[in-house]
Amino acid sequence: DAGITQSPRHKVTETGTPVTLRCHQTENHRYMYWYRQDPGHGLRLIHYSYGVKDTDKGEVSDGYSVSRSKTEDFLLTLESATSSQTSVYFCAIRQGDNEQFFGPGTRLTVL
Amino acid sequence: GQSLEQPSEVTAVEGAIVQINCTYQTSGFYGLSWYQQHDGGAPTFLSYNGLDGLEETGRFSSFLSRSDSYGYLLLQELQMKDSASYFCAVRTNAGKSTFGDGTTLTVKP
Numbered sequence: 646d647a648g649i650t651q652s653p654r655h656k657v658t659e660t661g662t663p664v665t666l667r668c669h670q671t672e673n674h675r676y677m678y679w680y681r682q683d684p685g686h687g688l689r690l691i692h693y694s695y696g697v698k699d700t701d702k703g704e705v706s707d708g709y710s711v712s713r714s715k716t717e718d719f720l721l722t723l724e725s726a727t728s729s730q731t732s733v734y735f736c737a738i739r740q741g742d743n744e745q746f747f748g749p750g751t752r753l754t755v756l
Numbered sequence: 757g758q759s760l761e762q763p764s765e766v767t768a769v770e771g772a773i774v775q776i777n778c779t780y781q782t783s784g785f786y787g788l789s790w791y792q793q794h795d796g797g798a799p800t801f802l803s804y805n806g807l808d809g810l811e812e813t814g815r816f817s818s819f820l821s822r823s824d825s826y827g828y829l830l831l832q833e834l835q836m837k838d839s840a841s842y843f844c845a846v847r848t849n850a851g852k853s854t855f856g857d858g859t860t861l862t863v864k865p
Contacts, residue, residue: 687843687845687857687858688855690852704854735798735799743789743804747800750798
């Protein structure tokens with residue numbers, strides 16, 4: 646168990662409001678990832694981090710920003726939420742050389 | 757960019773063998789992984805292939821052909837609990853992973 650938690654687990658918000666999702670890990674893994682998953686689709690990478698203050702964009706980064714000021718925390722921020730950002734968000738860490746271990750997910754609804 | 761193709765649905769009966777194929781187009785290919793996801797749950801890692809050939813882990817095996825940009829996941833002695841979605845994912849040299857849209861496996865009694 647890679648000790649990943651996500652908070653909140655569920656959130657309902659309104660269009661135009663800022664939202665921050667938190668991913669917390671307890672085992673000092675260097676690589677952390679944020680994905681979104683929509684019905685009938687795989688996971689799409691939003692942003693990832695390869696160390697403290699080191700982040701890069703994924704394939705669907707528009708409308709999202711991230712920060713990693715400590716090894717254990719990787720924050721995903723929606724500056725102004727839109728209905729198209731309604732999704733399930735998964736955080737993951739890279740465990741070993743090739744395995745990603747996923748957190749339990751956050752279900753976000755933007756009304 | 758990266759793209760992956762896998763069948764959207766597969767149905768099989770308990771005890772049977774099923775193969776889920778994955779073809780990919782990518783630059784900077786590093787390896788191919790497989791994940792399982794049950795409804796409402798998080799994806800869980802099943803296997804990884806970095807080199808050509810077959811990797812076996814219990815009832816599950818995974819195969820990669822880098823020259824054909826092709827891989828598959830083989831599930832043997834199917835059980836009802838194997839009903840889930842299965843995703844292939846390509847990892848690039850940059851450390852990013854791109855996931856396919858998933859294959860929904862239904863195991864029938």
